[in-house]
Amino acid sequence: MKPNSNKGKTFxxxxxxxxxxxxxxSNNMVEIRDLHFTRNSRVIFEGVNITVPRGKxxxxxxxxxxxxxxxxxxIGGQLIPDRGTVLVEGQEIPELSRDxxxxxxxxxxxLFQSGALFSDLNVFENVAxxxxxxxxxxxxxxxxxxxxxLQAVGLxxxxxxxxxxxxxxxxxxxxxxxxxxxxxxxxxxxxxxAGQDPISMxxxxxxxxxxxxxxxxxxxxxSHDVQETTSIADYIYVIADGRVVGSGTPETLxxxxxxxxxxxxxxxxxxxxxxxxxxxxxxxxLWGDVV
Amino acid sequence: MILxxxxxxxxxxxxxxxxxxxRASLFLYQALVGKPDWVHGFGRLVQQLYSVGVLSLIIIVxxxxxxxxxxxxxxxxxxxxxxxxxxxxxxxALSLVRELGPVVGALLFAGRAGSALTAEIGLMKTTEQLSSxxxxxxxxxxxxxxxxxxxxxxxxxxxxxxxxxxxxLGGYTVGVEWLGVDxxxxxxxxxxxxxxxxxxxxxxxxxxxFGTVITWIAVFQGIDCPPTSEGIGRATTRTVVYSxxxxxxxxxxxxxxxxxxx
Numbered sequence: 001m002k003p004n005s006n007k008g009k010t011f012x013x014x015x016x017x018x019x020x021x022x023x024x025x026s027n028n029m030v031e032i033r034d035l036h037f038t039r040n041s042r043v044i045f046e047g048v049n050i051t052v053p054r055g056k057x058x059x060x061x062x063x064x065x066x067x068x069x070x071x072x073x074x075i076g077g078q079l080i081p082d083r084g085t086v087l088v089e090g091q092e093i094p095e096l097s098r099d100x101x102x103x104x105x106x107x108x109x110x111l112f113q114s115g116a117l118f119s120d121l122n123v124f125e126n127v128a129x130x131x132x133x134x135x136x137x138x139x140x141x142x143x144x145x146x147x148x149x150l151q152a153v154g155l156x157x158x159x160x161x162x163x164x165x166x167x168x169x170x171x172x173x174x175x176x177x178x179x180x181x182x183x184x185x186x187x188x189x190x191x192x193x194a195g196q197d198p199i200s201m202x203x204x205x206x207x208x209x210x211x212x213x214x215x216x217x218x219x220x221x222x223s224h225d226v227q228e229t230t231s232i233a234d235y236i237y238v239i240a241d242g243r244v245v246g247s248g249t250p251e252t253l254x255x256x257x258x259x260x261x262x263x264x265x266x267x268x269x270x271x272x273x274x275x276x277x278x279x280x281x282x283x284x285x286l287w288g289d290v291v
Numbered sequence: 292m293i294l295x296x297x298x299x300x301x302x303x304x305x306x307x308x309x310x311x312x313x314r315a316s317l318f319l320y321q322a323l324v325g326k327p328d329w330v331h332g333f334g335r336l337v338q339q340l341y342s343v344g345v346l347s348l349i350i351i352v353x354x355x356x357x358x359x360x361x362x363x364x365x366x367x368x369x370x371x372x373x374x375x376x377x378x379x380x381x382x383x384a385l386s387l388v389r390e391l392g393p394v395v396g397a398l399l400f401a402g403r404a405g406s407a408l409t410a411e412i413g414l415m416k417t418t419e420q421l422s423s424x425x426x427x428x429x430x431x432x433x434x435x436x437x438x439x440x441x442x443x444x445x446x447x448x449x450x451x452x453x454x455x456x457x458x459x460l461g462g463y464t465v466g467v468e469w470l471g472v473d474x475x476x477x478x479x480x481x482x483x484x485x486x487x488x489x490x491x492x493x494x495x496x497x498x499x500x501f502g503t504v505i506t507w508i509a510v511f512q513g514i515d516c517p518p519t520s521e522g523i524g525r526a527t528t529r530t531v532v533y534s535x536x537x538x539x540x541x542x543x544x545x546x547x548x549x550x551x552x553x
Contacts, residue, residue: 076426098430105428116423130427133331133434175423182427 029054029186029218030075035084037074044070046242057212057219059233061226063264063273066240068222072188075220076108077101088186106134109179109187113194115171117163123150123174124159130181149177153207169200176207186218193225205232226265238264315511322432322440322510335438343404343439344446348453350403351396355454358395359461362386366462367470379472380481383462388485388494389550392455394542397501400447401534405509408439409530412513413523421514436514440506447502448495455494493549500541505534
């Protein structure tokens, strides 16, 4: 019985590998196909297709509430889609077991909008946290690694500070250093520029591009800051109403004729997204009871 | 129509309640089952024993002292009418060991440690600290919830025992030192009336059950709260209310099982 079951296992795993190889184009880090997701009966995505090439900076843009952060959570396996596939490095994220998912996440870094630093740990300990949890490295090596990551984001001198003592921009840079601690192959940024002063914004823009190229990572940025995002993204997807309404390089997207894309990229007050919230006729509303 | 609507509402509430119980049970299972991390786990447990247990000591000790003193005073004024003031030690010890120690200790524990646990975990959720932990490949249920749960489990019986000891000392101070009950009679009656297994152990079992329920409610409310300041406030209130009701309800049930036949 034993040899037979082993044979079956080998065949199964070989078949699985074959299927995975077919599924993933090795040039792509993330492939999302026919994604459908609904939350509390509200449709967030219906049939979204997105490809994130390896080693590139890919941006996902769209107005507030269009599901950009939800998309990152679907890629990270924090949410399960109703239908469709989410492949990261060939692994179908929604089908992974709890342990497999946690292992897969060690290769992903995510920078949250709020920074999400642990408020009871100082800057050094925040960055050291994933290293302490996932590795058995000696303390001297952890110290060196943490200082290298902090040097990369320009905050080596702030290692003793607590998160409450940091400015918004500094907190995001510390969070970036922490996200880089395990040298992930994929890093995701959730609204990295929101609420930043021009200097912090400039620092973050430069850091994202430089780190992506220097560490040969794949980057996904979710943002609605058009100028900053177009300056560093290799490819952009614009999402609205649960689908991709435009995609291309920053240059081609600026020339895109689609009304939706133009309204978003140019920041026009009226268009497919109307200025006025749906209401009854204005004159009727004002004079209806008089007439 | 009104009757049907009310029945629908009742049905919905019942389903929602059962859903909550199911989610809370699954949550507890996921937090506790799995490979324990002994290397880091012990340090985290000690840290939580400090914040959940040691920091609750002041309120437990002070409350126990006053409750013991009130018991001594009230007990004496009643017993002296029957010339039975020598039984004061017995009255104080049995009241405390069987009921007041575990129950009042648990109510105080729910108010201090339970609410703090819910607020802490709720704030971690609101500031996306738990999400960021998940995205680092670290399970927050094992890293954050499990040590807090075990710390609550361990702390509660110890706090109840401390409560009993301090309250007995409070009763002794009032009864013997102030009101003049004979010291020998006070301790001898207590010693002969209190049975280690029937009284002390049953009291400890009660406090273990209360500790489990309080910390379970507290950590679940924290992780299940809507990530807003209002959500944290409501979750904290729910922890104290649900825990208090659960303690009093379970106390009746446990008392009936433990002492109902005697």
